[in-house]
Amino acid sequence: MKLATLTLAATLVTGAAFAAEIAPSDVQFDEYGAVDQSLTGTPGNPEEGEKIMTNRGLGNCVACHEVSALDYAAFQGNVGPSLDGVADRWNEAELRGILVNAKKTYDGTVMPSYYRVDGFVRPGNAYTGKAADDSFGPLLTAQQVEDVVAFLGTLEYEE
Structure with missing residues (x-):
């Protein structure tokens, strides 16, 4: 009972800081492009992450990256690096930062910024500079x- 009470108290104290979703414009990056704080305060679901990575209407990560664990996903790409062992190369904060805005870590990358809504140069003057309040929300x-991030955290090199 004592452990349950302590766990509940710790959750209430730390959970209050994460109660609200972080808006794309409020995401805080460190000097290397990592994002330490969860965007939601809710742990990610690796099964849902796998669906997002393979869904053409969502992340479609396999269009550019190879992931051996997703061998059922046909026509995996080779534009980006293989994501095999990605959890051994980057920590959760670094992976989150790359997904939110890869350009903070890799200047000049062609990887989409999945949780960014401003600062884009879009084709046509009617779209350049438009933000989320102009109906251009983040990709994810x-x-x-x-x-x-939770799914990528499962992709370790096999020993």
């Missing part, structure tokens, strides 16, 4: 980003 929701 905050929870979808957390789900993909």
Whole structure:
């Protein structure tokens, strides 16, 4: 009972800081492009992350990246690096930062910024500079980003 009470108290104290979803414009990056704080305060679901990575209407990560664990996903790409062992190369904060805005870590990358809504140069003057309040929301929701981070966290090199 004592452990349950302590766990509940710790959750209430730390959970209050994460109660609200972080808006794309409020995401805080460290000097290397990592995002330490969860965007939702809710752990990601690796199963949902896998669906997002393979769904053409969502993340479609396999269009550019190879992931051996997703051998059922046909026509995996080779534009980006293989994601095999990605959890051994980057920590959760680094993976989140790359998903939110890869350009913070890799200047000049062609990887989409999945949780960014401003600062784009879009084709045509009617679209350049438009932000989320102009109906251009992020490519993925905050929870979808957390789900993909959770899935990527499962991709370790086999020993």
